Amino acid sequence: xxxxxxxxxxxxxxxxxxxxxxxxxxxxxxxxxxxxxxxxxxxxxxxxxxxxxxxxxxxxxxxxxxxxxxxxxxxxxxxxxxxxxxxxxxxxxxxxxxxxxxxxxxxxxxxxxxxxxxxxxxxxxxxxxxxxxxxxxxxxxxxxxxxxxxxxxxxxxxxxxxxxxxxxxxxxxxxxxxxxxxxxxxxxxxxxxxxxxxxxxxxxxxxxxxxxxxxxxxxxxxxxxxxxxxxxxxxxxxxxxxxxxxxxxxxxxxxxxxxxxxxxxxxxxxxxxxxxxxxxxxxxxxxxxxxxxxxxxxxxxxxxxxxxxxxxxxxxxxxxxxxxxxxxxxxxxxxxxxxxxxxxxxxxxxxxxxxxxxxxxxxxxxxxxxxxxxxxxxxxxxxxxxxxxxxxxxxxxxxxxxxxxxxxxxxxxxxxxxxxxxxxxxxxxxxxxxxxxxxxxxxxxxxxxxxxxxxxxxxxxxxxxxxxxxxxxxxxxx
Amino acid sequence: xxxxxxxxxxxxxxxxxxxxxxxxxxxxxxxxxxxxxxxxxxxxxxxxxxxxxxxxxxxxxxxxxxxxxxxxxxxxxxxxxxxxxxxxxxxxxxxxxxxxxxxxxxxxxxxxxxxxxxxxxxxxxxxxxxxxxxxxxxxxxxxxxxxxxxxxxxxxxxxxxxxxxxxxxxxxxxxxxxxxxxxxxxxxxxxxxxxxxxxxxxxxxxxxxxxxxxxxxxxxxxxxxxxxxxxxxxxxxxxxxxxxxxxxxxxxxxxxxxxxxxxxxxxxxxxxxxxxxxxxxxxxxxxxxxxxxxxxxxxxxxxxxxxxxxxxxxxxxxxxxxxxxxxxxxxxxxxxxxxxxxxxxxxxxxxxxxxxxxxxxxxxxxxxxxxxxxxxxxxxxxxxxxxxxxxxxxxxxxxxxxxxxxxxxxxxxxxxxxxxxxxxxxxxxxxxxxxxxxxxxxxxxxxxxxxxxxxxxxxxxxxxxxxxxxxxxxxxxx
Numbered sequence: 001x002x003x004x005x006x007x008x009x010x011x012x013x014x015x016x017x018x019x020x021x022x023x024x025x026x027x028x029x030x031x032x033x034x035x036x037x038x039x040x041x042x043x044x045x046x047x048x049x050x051x052x053x054x055x056x057x058x059x060x061x062x063x064x065x066x067x068x069x070x071x072x073x074x075x076x077x078x079x080x081x082x083x084x085x086x087x088x089x090x091x092x093x094x095x096x097x098x099x100x101x102x103x104x105x106x107x108x109x110x111x112x113x114x115x116x117x118x119x120x121x122x123x124x125x126x127x128x129x130x131x132x133x134x135x136x137x138x139x140x141x142x143x144x145x146x147x148x149x150x151x152x153x154x155x156x157x158x159x160x161x162x163x164x165x166x167x168x169x170x171x172x173x174x175x176x177x178x179x180x181x182x183x184x185x186x187x188x189x190x191x192x193x194x195x196x197x198x199x200x201x202x203x204x205x206x207x208x209x210x211x212x213x214x215x216x217x218x219x220x221x222x223x224x225x226x227x228x229x230x231x232x233x234x235x236x237x238x239x240x241x242x243x244x245x246x247x248x249x250x251x252x253x254x255x256x257x258x259x260x261x262x263x264x265x266x267x268x269x270x271x272x273x274x275x276x277x278x279x280x281x282x283x284x285x286x287x288x289x290x291x292x293x294x295x296x297x298x299x300x301x302x303x304x305x306x307x308x309x310x311x312x313x314x315x316x317x318x319x320x321x322x323x324x325x326x327x328x329x330x331x332x333x334x335x336x337x338x339x340x341x342x343x344x345x346x347x348x349x350x351x352x353x354x355x356x357x358x359x360x361x362x363x364x365x366x367x368x369x370x371x372x373x374x375x376x377x378x379x380x381x382x383x384x385x386x387x388x389x390x391x392x393x394x395x396x397x398x399x400x401x402x403x404x405x406x407x408x409x410x411x412x413x414x415x416x417x418x419x420x421x422x423x424x425x426x427x428x429x430x431x432x433x434x435x436x437x438x439x440x441x442x443x444x445x446x447x448x449x450x451x452x453x454x455x456x457x458x459x460x461x462x463x464x465x466x467x468x469x470x471x472x473x474x475x476x477x478x
Numbered sequence: 479x480x481x482x483x484x485x486x487x488x489x490x491x492x493x494x495x496x497x498x499x500x501x502x503x504x505x506x507x508x509x510x511x512x513x514x515x516x517x518x519x520x521x522x523x524x525x526x527x528x529x530x531x532x533x534x535x536x537x538x539x540x541x542x543x544x545x546x547x548x549x550x551x552x553x554x555x556x557x558x559x560x561x562x563x564x565x566x567x568x569x570x571x572x573x574x575x576x577x578x579x580x581x582x583x584x585x586x587x588x589x590x591x592x593x594x595x596x597x598x599x600x601x602x603x604x605x606x607x608x609x610x611x612x613x614x615x616x617x618x619x620x621x622x623x624x625x626x627x628x629x630x631x632x633x634x635x636x637x638x639x640x641x642x643x644x645x646x647x648x649x650x651x652x653x654x655x656x657x658x659x660x661x662x663x664x665x666x667x668x669x670x671x672x673x674x675x676x677x678x679x680x681x682x683x684x685x686x687x688x689x690x691x692x693x694x695x696x697x698x699x700x701x702x703x704x705x706x707x708x709x710x711x712x713x714x715x716x717x718x719x720x721x722x723x724x725x726x727x728x729x730x731x732x733x734x735x736x737x738x739x740x741x742x743x744x745x746x747x748x749x750x751x752x753x754x755x756x757x758x759x760x761x762x763x764x765x766x767x768x769x770x771x772x773x774x775x776x777x778x779x780x781x782x783x784x785x786x787x788x789x790x791x792x793x794x795x796x797x798x799x800x801x802x803x804x805x806x807x808x809x810x811x812x813x814x815x816x817x818x819x820x821x822x823x824x825x826x827x828x829x830x831x832x833x834x835x836x837x838x839x840x841x842x843x844x845x846x847x848x849x850x851x852x853x854x855x856x857x858x859x860x861x862x863x864x865x866x867x868x869x870x871x872x873x874x875x876x877x878x879x880x881x882x883x884x885x886x887x888x889x890x891x892x893x894x895x896x897x898x899x900x901x902x903x904x905x906x907x908x909x910x911x912x913x914x915x916x917x918x919x920x921x922x923x924x925x926x927x928x929x930x931x932x933x934x935x936x937x938x939x940x941x942x943x944x945x946x947x948x949x950x951x952x953x954x955x956x
Contacts, residue, residue: 145818152770189818259773277772281819292630292927293808293831294755294902295737298798300925305809306794309787316784320776330771331783332819334812340623340667341759341810341829343928351819353771424772447778449770450821 056129058473059170062413064162064462072158073461076102076142077150085452089144091185091196092120092230099142100230103182106161111168112180117242119211120232121197122182126164128174128476134250136174136475137435138163138468139181141197141427145189149454151444155461156255157182163255163469174476176250183427188281190217190226192351192390198427200242202434208239249435251402251475254428255468256439257456261447262420269463270417271441272406276432277326278359278395279425280366282352284311284373285386290338290346302381305336305345310380314372315352318365327361328423329354329369357421359394366392396429402438402475409470415463424449438471440464534607536951537648540891542640542940550636551939554580554620555628564930567622569663569674570598570708577620578708581660584639589646590658595720597689598710599675600660604642606652606954612728614652614953615913616641616946617659619675619905623667627932629922633939634733635660641733641947652954654728661905666759668695668704670829670868676905678720680912686717727913729880729953732906733946734917735934739925740898747941748895749919750884754910755804756837756873757903758844760830762789762851763864768816768824780859783814783823788858792850793830796843805839806901807832807847835899837872844870874907880916880953887948893941902927916949918942 079099082088089095104122107114112124125135140156160180167174184197193199193215199207215223227233258264263271288302312331319329330353337347352369356362370387377384403419410417420441422428428439442464445455557577560566567573582600585592590602603613618634638658645652662675671677671693677685693701705711736742741749766780790809797807808831815825830847834840848865855862881897888895898919900906906917920942923933 145816145821147816148821187818188820192819194820259770260775261778279772289926290929291925292737292902293810294757294806294833295925295927296806297738297803297901298794298806299803300739303794303808305812306790309790309809309812312784312787313791316776316781325775325777328772328774328776330781330820330822331787332771332814332821332823333817334783334787334814336810336812338623338625338928339811340626340665340928341670341831342666342672342808343623343626343810344808345810346929353819355772423775424770447769447773448767449773450816450818451768451824 055171056173056175056477058470058477059167059172061170062166062466062469063169064166064465066458066462069158069162069461069465070458072106073150073154076154076158080144082147086147087144087150088146088148089142091143091190092226096143097230100182103142103157106158107180110161110165112164116232118233118239119197119200119227119242120184120230121201121242124161124180126174126178128177130175131177133176134247135177135179136251136472137179137181137249138253138255138472139183139427140254140256141183141186143185143187143189145187145450147452148450149448149452151257151454151456152259152449153186153256155257155442155456155464159255159461159465159468163465163472166465166469167473172473174473176476176478178472178476186427191215191223194279194281194391195425195427195430198430200239201244202430203243205240208242211239244434246434250478251399252428252431252435252437253402253468253471254426254439255464256426256441257444257449257454258441259424259444259447259449263441263443264445264447266418267416268418268443269415269460270410270467271420272403272410272417273422273439273441274398274403274419275357276396276422276425276429276439277355277357278362278393279353279355280362280392281390282354282366282369283386283388283390284350284352284384286348286377286382287385288344288346288380288382291344293342293344296344301344303344304348304382307376307380307382308334308336308348308350310376311350311369311373314376315354315369318368318372319354322356322361322365324356324358324361326358326421326423327356327365329365355423355425357395363392393425393429396432396437398438399436402436405471405474406438406440406467409467409474413466413470415467440467533649534651534653534955536948536955537645537650539648540644540944540947541647542644542943544936544940547636547640547939547943548936550584551628551632554632554636558622560625563627564625565622565628566624566626567620569621569668570704574621575708578660581620581635584636585658588639588643590642594710596711596717597675597678597705597720598662598708599679599720602639602658604652604656606655608653609655611654612725613655613657614729614950615657615659615727616731616733616950617661617905618732618734619661619664621663621665621667623665623928625930626928627926627930629735629932629934630737630927631664631734633735633920633934633942637733637939637943637946641943641950644943644947645951650951652951654954654956656950656954664905669693669701672757672759672869673903673905673908676908678717679722680908681721683718686720689717722912724912728956729877730906730909730913730915731880731946731949732904732917733942734904734919735922735927735932736919737902737922737925737927741919741921742923742925744896745894746896746921747893747938748888748945749898750881750888750895751900751917751919752876752881752897753835754874754900754903754907754917755833755835756840756871757831757833758840758870759868760832760844760847761864761866761868762828762830762862764826764855764860765863766822766824766858766860769822771820771822774822779822781822782826782860785854785858785860786812786814786826786828788854789828789847789851792854793832793847796846796850797832800834800839800843802834802836802839804836804901805834805843807843833901833903835873841870871903871907874910874915876916877914880914883949883952884916884918884945887945887952891944891948893945918945
């Protein structure tokens with residue numbers, strides 16, 4: 001599907017590559033190292049001999065093909081389970097599988113060798129002339145929460161592939177290999193676990209165990225069955241083979257829309273992330289006696305729905321009481337059971353997200369939310385049947401030398417920029433555990449994200465890709 | 479399905495009747511008056527000549543077959559879309575169709591002639607020896623909200639059929655015809671309209687128009703398509719043929735579990751309803767900008783979910799402020815969009831139920847709820863995109879002579895009883911518009927209803943059936 005629709009949207013070099021691609025496909029099929037991916041993607045791929053020859057000095061001109069990149073962003077957004085302009089792409093759904101195929105095809109057309117791990121993290125590698133050295137990696141995610149937009153994550157995957165194309169077109173030859181990573185399930189939508197792929201790459205044994213044994217989605221489909229449906233975890237009974245050593249990468253970069261209003265408001269092209277806020281998520285269940293909405297008198301009620309409403313407002317209060325602009329808290333999920341107009345809710349379920357750049361301050365908020373949940377349950381005579389902190393991650397600091405490299409590059413390209421923190425968290429938060437990390441932000445319309453109105457201008461995306469490409473080139477020569 | 483499972487659970491008279499029933503089925507198939515029902519139910523039915531002969535004086539002994547009645551209640555509860563002990567039976571679902579078939583079969587076995595109208599109100603008639611007189615009717619509903627119990631409504635349908643069996647076994651012969659009514663969709667679950675069947679019988683032109691033209695369920699299935707799926711509205715393009723004249727019945731009675739704790743607490747067998755509280759329901763939608771749970775700072779948010787939480791608590795406050803124990807209000811439905819943990823709710827939807835025996839006081843509460851919705855929207859900069867009063871019905875008063883008949887009967891049977899009001903509303907609320915009305919309550923465990931723990935003791939049900947039977951006999955001789 002993606003293959004024919006790719007061609008018309010491709011620039012000349014792309015067309016040449018797809019030609020080469022089809023010519024060498026027969027030989028490619030005999031190449032054991034990529035056969036698995038072949039089988040899965042259904043598209044011909046190849047190890048490509050650089051037709052440009054290439055040099056190991058930094059590129060002097062960087063030409064981003066903004067039109068192709070925009071068309072790819074638009075095409076990818078059509079792999080969605082909800083109507084445009086909204087995008088809904090849930091982990092291991094049919095649309096997710098098609099979108100992954102589309103990305104792997106682009107990687108192949110760019111001459112990257114593609115590898116997938118057991119959970120579907122996808123790696124597209126451009127070998128450097130010293131392939132033995134730790135590589136320089138960049139990437140993001142393409143999964144999308146229900147009714148969201150087409151730029152979150154996607155800019156950091158398609159933009160990364162284009163960054164490597166830019167370097168290839170410029171004739172640059174990397175010393176360290178350059179790698180584009182598509183991370184599995186940065187969004188927690190399906191299994192309630194955010195940054196699932198990067199958490200595993202960073203070596204979370206607890207998560208590996210949970211995924212194999214206990215993790216199910218809302219329809220009670222196990223993670224393993226869902227992964228197999230999408231063509232992963234075939235045979236693998238051990239997820240520890242997904243873990244990466246900390247020596248694996250010398251640097252990791254992620255390009256991403258800001259998802260906040262600052263860069264746009266200040267008219268800046270580039271945000272250089274110095275730290276990523278510490279996220280935590282909590283699941284809460286209340287239970288009461290329910291009953292008939294007409295017959296049960298108010299004094300005799302213990303309404304689990306009103307307990308949930310009170311807790312939602314308590315979350316907001318405790319977050320605001322922290323006194324810091326950097327503390328945020330959200331109740332994104334609030335469900336009532338049985339959910340009938342004439343029935344008093346007998347059960348309620350909340351999912352709470354809270355973040356801060358200050359881990360201690362965030363943990364104090366979580367403690368206050370817990371105290372409120374207990375107090376509300378007591379006051380309303382409902383039982384607090386669950387208060388589970390699903391994850392409570394520390395913040396991550398960017399690597400100073402990578403920050404400097406991104407700053408220098410922005411200056412060289414005359415792009416107005418600033419140092420900032422990321423309040424949203426990203427796969428970079430977990431990659432920082434096994435590699436020096438840096439993040440690049442570009443402006444987005446009104447800071448909107450996670451909704452259909454999410455938008456980033458082609459020019460801003462192109463600027464981000466330029467900074468990414470040149471920074472990758474520098475780091476690959478380190 | 480219901481038929482074979484009925485036999486083993488049936489008492490001796492039932493087995494005899496089923497025998498007669500199968501013997502006469504051939505002739506029954508030629509009876510035009512019941513052919514439609516035949517076709518639909520798939521079970522043989524018949525007009526039966528009373529084998530007991532019978533007398534027109536009041537019965538001296540009333541023997542309720544409590545065991546069969548309990549087994550029928552248990553059997554009916556198995557037609558459910560959720561696991562026992564919960565019951566979920568939604569209008570026009572496959573399980574609803576099977577349950578209706580089961581009831582029509584019982585009516586047939588009791589020798590009642592069965593008629594269905596265009597929306598599936600079902601009438602089982604025992605002709606009196608003066609069939610020209612307005613009949614005496616009794617009945618209730620069998621639809622069940624999600625995850626509810628097996629007695630709400632059901633006791634008033636199966637109990638009514640058993641009441642007629644009691645009279646038949648006693649040899650009684652009614653002067654006015656006696657009719658058992660199964661009302662379509664007393665619960666608002668599927669189309670948001672409570673007492674859909676009885677509202678139509680009472681002649682609501684507005685509802686008839688809405689059902690034909692605009693009414694859809696949560697999956698956007700039209701009422702007409704749903705009705706046709708269940709075998710109704712075949713050909714009928716005019717729902718006004720469902721309307722009944724006010725002269726149609728000389729009296730209507732409904733037997734129902736109290737759905738409140740009073741009778742059990744006071745150790746009484748029978749509650750005689752003097753008035754039914756005035757119900758109203760409201761739908762509310764808030765809309766905000768949504769956004770990313772991490773990136774959007776608290777001061778920049780307009781969270782539609784928190785607006786909903788505030789309104790839910792405001793409903794409770796305004797209800798309590800009324801100062802009357804008879805005022806109740808419930809938020810049974812509260813939904814957030816998009817419903818992801820890391821996404822600020824951009825939309826919220828509430829459905830509010832409020833009732834009172836004092837219509838004016840209830841309407842004042844509704845007005846306060848509206849004022850709060852407006853104020854909350856203003857304060858949180860969200861838009862109040864809908865505030866719709868779906869229904870706002872007046873209370874209903876029971877007919878004094880029917881109340882007296884129920885009181886006298888309770889005394890004659892030495893059953894401790896009291897006069898009380900019904901805070902839950904029922905099809906009787908609407909039948910009162912076209913007929914003198916009365917309601918009988920029996921105790922239920924802790925007043926529980928609309929949940930799996932709902933329970934009424936066989937002895938209490940039998941007492942209710944006795945009072946119903948004898949009262950019907952008296953009214954039929956009026």
